[in-house]
Amino acid sequence: NAGVTQTPKFRVLKTGQSMTLLCAQDMNHEYMYWYRQDPGMGLRLIHYSVGEGTTAKGEVPDGYNVSRLKKQNFLLGLESAAPSQTSVYFCASSDASYSGETQYFGPGTRLLVL
């Protein structure tokens, strides 16, 4: 099993450009999450999904959109990138979240917005 994979690994954008980050998991997990990690800030939840076709806002959703058209994929979109979105983005998945089960993380995507 590959676990959780993220594409791309690194990307440079200019302000105003758009892009989509792809997360894929092969563990048949229901729940998927997108986090951003900034120096000294820990991980902050952007959006999450509790199943195929569902999405919900996390702590810092502004400027991002997500879609979960297939159970194994969770896409994070930036419609108009801003320098404040320079960060490392992590995707995670878990089997169930009603009791906060273990989350499995991808390797991350480093995004630089100029």
Added chain:
Amino acid sequence: SQQGEEDPQALSIQEGENATMNCSYKTSINNLQWYRQNSGRGLVHLILIRSNEREKHSGRLRVTLDTSKKSSSLLITASRAADTASYFCATVQGGSEKLVFGKGTKLTVNP
């Protein structure tokens, strides 16, 4: 907003010594988890302790939970250079679907 807060922010020890990291949180929780992050990598789950448990072991790791003090500690015994990483606690508040992470403790184990 962060629920858990790790202490210390950074810790440097010699190989073979024990490392203790603490996590404090604010509201009632379902469980508390510890994760490790090596530099430039994703987070890896270490251990989960539920609110009705007081202590849990996994190899060289020992986690305690004191719900009355809203705190947890992670002890790594006989540390190795490979333990060098950042360690995060994460909590799930009652009725929530979300993990809330602290800012982490950066552990350096010197050979």
